Amino acid sequence: MNDVTELLLRHRSVRSFKPDAVSDDMLETIVRCAQMASTSSNVQAYTVIAVTNPETKRALSVVAGNQRHVEQCPVLLVWCADLSRDRLACANEGVTMVSGTMENFIVATVDVALAAQNAAVAAESLGLGIVYIGGLRNDLREVTRLLNVPELVYPIFGMCLGYPEGPSGVRPRLPLRAVLHREAYDAGVYAAAVAEYDKTMREYYLERTKGKRDTTWSKEMADKFGRPARAYVRDYLEEQGFRFD
Ligand SMILES: Cc1cc2nc3c(=O)[nH]c(=O)nc-3n(C[C@H](O)[C@H](O)[C@H](O)COP(=O)(O)O)c2cc1C
Structure with missing residues (x-):
């Protein structure tokens, strides 16, 4: 064991935050760490939007099914898969990006997840807490409108960031x-x-x-996977330019 493995094994999502702000220095360190995650062929196909405006956080918390911590956290990071800069790079070389492939969609989605998890670990190492917010996918069109998200970009999840208020338990994992x-x-x-x-x-x-x-894990999984979820997402992704030809 070392400090890093101990930190990783202590992870728990934080859903209650102190009002204290997260400094710009800290935020920038966290995002620099995110940027150092491995990235497919160096595409760096992600952008993160740091939201501190109370009204925007409130609107996003409504999208997420009124999750109180989305409004309460000092910073909400919205992680976006983003091929738009790669398209610009292609255009610099006079090449039209072939973006409409499942492969490119996977590349961008994996890239953003790896970057976000680096940020999560960095934040926890600095004494902050996080919780991912997949609830933003309840209405990605509204998130797109609120945050002015352009084509070839899609928000994949939020991440509440702040100083933890009170204890929260470590959730056991599968054997x-x-x-x-x-x-x-x-x-x-x-x-x-x-x-x-x-x-x-x-x-x-x-x-x-x-x-x-x-309840049990099996019951929870049956509840989650026993019915269709967010069926509109495919159409939304196509609207954003992620076509699955
Ligand atoms: C992509 C993703 C989306 C999530 N969305 C939510 C969410 O909307 N609200 C929430 O309270 N927790 C959310 N979580 C947190 C998970 O519920 C949590 O990580 C999991 O139950 C394990 O608990 P732990 O993080 O405390 O170990 C999400 C986690 C991930 C990875």
Whole structure:
């Protein structure tokens, strides 16, 4: 173990923040760390929009299903996959970017996620807390309007940033053997590993909520994946110029 692995193993999402501002210096350090994430062929296909304006944060919290922490956090980072600068670079060379491919969509989406996670780790190492906000995808057209997001850019998630208020618990993960397979894929471990994790999570929720939340990981996944979610996203992405020919 070292300081970095200990920090990573202590991660927990923070959903309650002190009102203290995050300094520009800190924000810039965090985004510089994000920029140093590996990036496919150096495309750097992301932009992050730092939102501190209370009205904009309030509007974004409504989009996210009235998540209070989106309004309460001092800074909301909105992470966007962004091929628009790459298109400019192509144009500098007299080349028309072929952007309408699933591959380019994956490149941009992976790039922004890697950068964001570097930012998350940097923020936590500086004593800040974060929580990702996928809830922005409830209405990406509204996010696009509020933040003036251009073509070939799409906001993928927000990230609340600020000083944590009060403690929050570390959420247990699946047993290691469920996700670490050696030499070849091995689904044979799943039944027992998921049963074990269901038990762990049930106990975790019961304890955390003083008996009020009685659920398991399997129940949560059935709830999440048992119905279609945000079916409009494909049309929205096409409107933004991410075509899947
Ligand atoms: C892409 C993404 C979107 C998320 N969206 C939300 C969200 O909208 N609201 C929220 O409270 N947490 C959100 N989370 C946080 C997850 O619920 C959390 O990371 C997960 O349950 C594990 O808990 P932990 O981060 O405390 O370890 C999101 C996480 C990710 C990676």
